Amino acid sequence: MKVLKYVVRSPFKDFLPEPGDFELRNEIYPPKLKNGEFLVKAEYISTDPYMRSFANKRIAPYEQFGFQVGKVIESTNPEYPITMTVVSHSGWRDYVVLNGEPDPIFGIKPYDPQIGELPMSLALGALGMPGMTAYLGLLNICQPTAGEVVGVSSAAGAVGSLVGQIAKIQGCKVIGFAGSDEKVRMLIEELGFDHAFNYKTVKNVKEAIFSVSNGIDCYFDNVGGDLSVAVMDCMNDYGRVAVCGSTSSYGNPALLKMPEIPFSVKVEGFSFTQWSWQEQKAAVQQIKEWIENGSIKVKESITNGFEELPNAFIAMLRGDRVGKVIVKI
Incomplete structure (x- = not known):
């Protein structure tokens, strides 16, 4: 059987890879x-920022890693019967043979996302790793309470767009930062953020924050760099910062910057894998309920081929994309 797969043939020279x-x-x-063993035909394959970050630690050539979701089409494993929907960290390939063992990067076993009647693509976004990351990182590290101010960078992305909506469900005031006026409009008009700013055009991030709040109580950081330096300079005493990523420095660690923050502020980096599988599943189940009752709107950008x-x-x-970026196979 012939299988198509992508290999990274040379190291990425800058932040953006080239085709x-x-x-x-x-x-x-x-x-x-x-x-x-069982054979899975991929139906959707994920693209995520961590792929760029992890690339710095790998030696080319290597197979491009990543999450995918598909259907079991042949099986000798009773735990993975034919027609089961399976999420796995199997990379950019259109078919994959698995045996149910965890992958070497995240240690995640192939699993049935149990998404019900919702689109299968959500298993790679709101009901997958990004959803787990948003839910567990915000609620366990930031622990926002009603009335607090939550700031979110890369707020129009797969994780950030969920973080802001979950914070609103908790009764918080939410300020988002995104890279275009259209994304800012979407955050406010479609996702219910209280305020949003285009970090590329706003003259002074600190002044923007204080124009709509008395400071930030919780900050979910996806980008690092100058933006996060400015946001964390606005942290209130006993604030909490969940460091999910630092996309501004991927490909150039010299750009990674840390601000001076009040001694009482807690800053913690994390990965969704630090929580148990039971906690991860519970997070996905809660997000699923919120999607089904309309409390959360999901943004996806799906490309074919x-x-x-x-x-x-x-x-x-x-x-250039909004929400979760996925390719339909």
Whole structure:
């Protein structure tokens, strides 16, 4: 059986990869599965910022890693029957043979997302790793309470757009930062953020924050860099900062900056994998309920075609897409 997969053929020189950094290759799978194996046909493949961050630690050439969701089409494993929907960290390939063992990067076993009647694509976004990250990071690290002010960077992205909406459900005032006027409009008019600013055009981030609040109690940081320096300079005493990512410095660690903050402010980096599988599933189940009752709106940018994966990845990093960026195979 011929399988298509993407290999990163050369190291990314700058923040943005180039299409030529990726090579489409064929791989031949044996005609028969071993005992305990099952074959999954990918239907959607994910692009995420961590792929750029983790690339700095890998030596090219290597197979492009990432999450995908698909259907089991052949199986010798009773735990993964034919037609089961499976999420796995199997990378950019259109078919994958699995045996149910955890992947080496995140240690996650292939699993059934149990999304019910909702679109399968959500298993890679709001009902997948980004949803777990938003829910667990905000509620366990920031622990916002009603009436507090929550700031979110990269607020129009897969994680940030959920963080802001979850904070609103908790009764908080939410301030989002995004990279275009259209994203700012969406955050306020469609997702219910109280305020949002285009960090590329606002003259003074600190003045913008204090024009609509008395400071930030909780900050969910996805970007690091100058924006986060300015936001954290507005932290109130006993504030909490959840450091999810630092996209502004991916590809150039010299750009990573930390501000001076009040001694009482807690700053904590995290990964969704630090919580148990039961906690991760509970987070997804709660987000699912919020989606179904209309409390959360999901934003997705879906591109069609396996060959579009490099372009979709680059567009996501460039900020040209809204919400979760996925490729339909």
